[in-house]
Amino acid sequence: MNDIGPVKPARKPRADSVRNRERVLDAAHVVFALAGAAGSLEAVAREAGVGTGTLYRHFPTRQALFEAVYRHEVDQLVALAARLDGEAAPLDALRAWMRANVAFMATKKGMSAALAVAVHANTDLAASSVERLGHAAETLLRRAVQEGVIRDDIGAQDILRTVVGLCYVHDTPGWQDGVLRLVDVFVDGMRLG
């Protein structure tokens, strides 16, 4: 059979390519949050200041772009957890992170249909996201428990389930504020002393 040949030295990816990919991702976040899953890809390219060709080279299908945006945002939530863990008091960190999760859910609302498709089409994506978010929550939780500021019978999955659950009813305008209040109540409820 064919030999694949000597392994190429693999040149570094071009800087503009990396930059554009990032830009498109940010633009897609904005456009989809605003216009829902049907937001036009041309609008995304425009917002990113990039040609449509470039957009399609990076993300050949709408689906691919959805998934990348989703993954990207999960990344950001995970990173946020790490940052908060180092910077804020345990309880504040947990609260802030949960609030960020509400915002995350909010941007997903408009595109819930598309997300459902994405999640159905790519179970790995869903599973790994839940796992990674679980780890992030775990970190914040453990510190708060160790420092004795919250009760110790709440798990990471409980945190996620709470956020998702609280966001479930979302058809009224201004629902986000309401949910943020509920998150605060929940966090207060976990507090000891």
Next chain:
Amino acid sequence: MNDIGPVKPARKPRADSVRNRERVLDAAHVVFALAGAAGSLEAVAREAGVGTGTLYRHFPTRQALFEAVYRHEVDQLVALAARLDGEAAPLDALRAWMRANVAFMATKKGMSAALAVAVHANTDLAASSVERLGHAAETLLRRAVQEGVIRDDIGAQDILRTVVGLCYVHDTPGWQDGVLRLVDVFVDGMRLG
């Protein structure tokens, strides 16, 4: 303020208008079942043998068309129940009706996203559909119970829940046959003697 004036005698709706509305509905059923919720409205008009203007006059938005199709199909299920009630043996009637429900769900699968939106956007639609389908199921159930061919501790909502539930997992090709078999099993399970 303005007087609305004498009440108009309200002329009879034009026959072609009524006919075209029906045609568009049928065509939409076909197109959406085939191409999913994103099926083109031009294709619907073509299939119906009607100009796009006509389509839009009857259904100003895609959403309106979705809802009308949905309502129309619920009508047909309700009518089917009435027909079966008069024509078939109680158990056969129930079985046939449940099977028809599976087919109904099947055409909804491709457009589940759109349906989710439609149902979310129009709670009345969802509520009244469930109620009407419940009545239909009730009729068939009661007769079967009265004639003593099935157990009497299953309610109309149980029937609906069963059909919907069985259809929940649907990502494999050929799922419909599998579900129909399960429906048969379920009906057999209700049987007395």
Next chain:
DNA sequence: GAGTCATACGGAGGGAGCCTCCGTTTAGCA
């Protein structure tokens, strides 16, 4: 730091769908 070339870029362009508008047709009524 100049040259080479793989890689990425932009956007024109063809095709399709969305929706509106308006001249034409037609069905109900007198």
Next chain:
DNA sequence: TGCTAAACGGAGGCTCCCTCCGTATGACTC
């Protein structure tokens, strides 16, 4: 049989999708 409100169809203007290809540029070499 004529009148007219109501409905029809489809052209046209717009947006969006996606591909293709000539041009530009960043990474590497010497």
